[in-house]
Amino acid sequence: MRVDPMKAWRTTLVVLGVLLLLLGAYVLVGSMKPIKIAGIALWFVLALIVHDGIIALVTFGVAFLLRKAGRALPIAVLAIVQAGLVVSSIFAIIVLPAAYKRSIGSKNPTVLPLDYGPSLVILWAVIAVLTALAVVGYTVFARRQKNRSSVSQA
Amino acid sequence: MRRLLLETRRVLSTPSRHPRMAVVLGRLLGIAFLVCFGTGLYSHFLQEPQPWMVFPTRPQTLYQLSQGIHITAGIACFPLILGKLYVVYPGLFQTPPIKNFVGLLERASIAIFVAASLVQITTGLLNTYQWYPFPFPFKQTHWALSFVIIGSLAIHIAVKLPVISRYWTRSRSFDADGHLLLDDEDLPLTHADVAAELAETTPEPVGRVSRRVDGLTGRVFDWIDSAPPRTDSPTQARVSRRGFVATVAVATAAVVALTAGQSFRVLDGINVFGPRKNFVGPNDLPVNRTARAAQVTDALTGADWALTVSRGSVVKTFTRADIETMTLHSVDLPIACVEGWSQMATWRGVRLRDLLDSVGAHPDEDLRLTSLEKSGRYRVTEMGHEYAQDDLTLVALELNGDPLDIDHGFPARMIAPGRPGVLQTKWLSKLEVI
Numbered sequence: 001m002r003v004d005p006m007k008a009w010r011t012t013l014v015v016l017g018v019l020l021l022l023l024g025a026y027v028l029v030g031s032m033k034p035i036k037i038a039g040i041a042l043w044f045v046l047a048l049i050v051h052d053g054i055i056a057l058v059t060f061g062v063a064f065l066l067r068k069a070g071r072a073l074p075i076a077v078l079a080i081v082q083a084g085l086v087v088s089s090i091f092a093i094i095v096l097p098a099a100y101k102r103s104i105g106s107k108n109p110t111v112l113p114l115d116y117g118p119s120l121v122i123l124w125a126v127i128a129v130l131t132a133l134a135v136v137g138y139t140v141f142a143r144r145q146k147n148r149s150s151v152s153q154a
Numbered sequence: 155m156r157r158l159l160l161e162t163r164r165v166l167s168t169p170s171r172h173p174r175m176a177v178v179l180g181r182l183l184g185i186a187f188l189v190c191f192g193t194g195l196y197s198h199f200l201q202e203p204q205p206w207m208v209f210p211t212r213p214q215t216l217y218q219l220s221q222g223i224h225i226t227a228g229i230a231c232f233p234l235i236l237g238k239l240y241v242v243y244p245g246l247f248q249t250p251p252i253k254n255f256v257g258l259l260e261r262a263s264i265a266i267f268v269a270a271s272l273v274q275i276t277t278g279l280l281n282t283y284q285w286y287p288f289p290f291p292f293k294q295t296h297w298a299l300s301f302v303i304i305g306s307l308a309i310h311i312a313v314k315l316p317v318i319s320r321y322w323t324r325s326r327s328f329d330a331d332g333h334l335l336l337d338d339e340d341l342p343l344t345h346a347d348v349a350a351e352l353a354e355t356t357p358e359p360v361g362r363v364s365r366r367v368d369g370l371t372g373r374v375f376d377w378i379d380s381a382p383p384r385t386d387s388p389t390q391a392r393v394s395r396r397g398f399v400a401t402v403a404v405a406t407a408a409v410v411a412l413t414a415g416q417s418f419r420v421l422d423g424i425n426v427f428g429p430r431k432n433f434v435g436p437n438d439l440p441v442n443r444t445a446r447a448a449q450v451t452d453a454l455t456g457a458d459w460a461l462t463v464s465r466g467s468v469v470k471t472f473t474r475a476d477i478e479t480m481t482l483h484s485v486d487l488p489i490a491c492v493e494g495w496s497q498m499a500t501w502r503g504v505r506l507r508d509l510l511d512s513v514g515a516h517p518d519e520d521l522r523l524t525s526l527e528k529s530g531r532y533r534v535t536e537m538g539h540e541y542a543q544d545d546l547t548l549v550a551l552e553l554n555g556d557p558l559d560i561d562h563g564f565p566a567r568m569i570a571p572g573r574p575g576v577l578q579t580k581w582l583s584k585l586e587v588i
Contacts, residue, residue: 098429
């Protein structure tokens, strides 16, 4: 009897996955009170709401508004502007909690010793400048290409 | 409802939302997860070893490296997971929402996978800020969720294996001109697809759907259609797709570059957002737990302090002055914290082995260390003989050329190669051979 390798792999992975999930549940139940596990469940729900409901929606909205506003712009310019916004946002997600925690203080002065808020603002400015330079660079490049040959640069 | 889901999926389709992209990002994210899992297991067992476990003491930067990679890979997961979720987001609106019982399990496992991953990296990041605004204990949760995540990852790979294998290679995903080759079922939904799907369940013929939908929903979709994704030509789609890949790459490289200096010296100069900064702290070294937090006072560490070393009934005590008269050694060893930051430092003190020899300890005997701190998980810890007998393991009195600051464990602390900072016991009071 020949075993379908795809099926064999899938079965193995599902069995392994279920065992690990059970182990995770076992560790969870063994190491904390039910109320704490309920706390984790609450954070699971919050995580899904924050991502699927807020982050994804805002991303869609901003992308949509950019497309609407940038109807006449080359797609590459839109992509560059989007890249600038995305990178800025990801730094916001990582650094804003640090800036907030620093502002409410820490008992250990060697934790969060840097100026996170001001540095984030500077970084945003740097990203904005780089984005603008990239847009200008692309536009100049595209124009030259267009002059050289009549190939459209989309 | 069905129409709403179909229309939502249709307007969400963009050039970068396709299975090949999901496979590319999924691979990277999967690697990052496995790296975090592996280094996390290592860190866990260093702190809570099984009786039979023996650990390598070289290279002495081993834990610095493994835990630095753990935290750095965890930070890299932020852009990667957000990118991955962006790509697969339309899948949230699949029709019908639940096909059958297996489908229900599949969706539930995805929900757990996504939620656990987001909670894991978020609380992990907050832990590096020593900030715990969540209603559950960090350490136990981080440990348990690691199994939940890797388990759901295995199930996710099993479910998606046909798609993963279909789009694994570049050559099967793109034609010679670099245009994406999608199977029919993976093509983005069009107006016609939505109409056709609805026609199956609707008796009357269906035209261009959004025009036919009355009320708010129809108007919203019409408005969204006024600025569809720019996929008029394959070239435009390719620019958009490559832009997306470049964005995720730049974001990942940038978050790593601007934070990893807390773990890797070479990036210290651009460590702008790391929660720790090399050389910031007493003795030019950051502190994980302050003397104040550990309730270690000057009274406890004053002239009356002495270190007790015992093996069974043989007990010896050493004042700081006693230790200073012994042969002292200088070693360069890193402090490497479970929270990922680390820094190389120069320590001066007596070899632990010399102290143990004074009570006749055998080379294969382990050690129990007790600190002056009032409470805490690491007040009493154990050290395997491989560390206790190592040439580099010191009971240190000095750090970077000066006496230990009280926050670094004055009067004396342990420093051993390749161990987590929490096990480099500060404010030593007792060493028992066991």
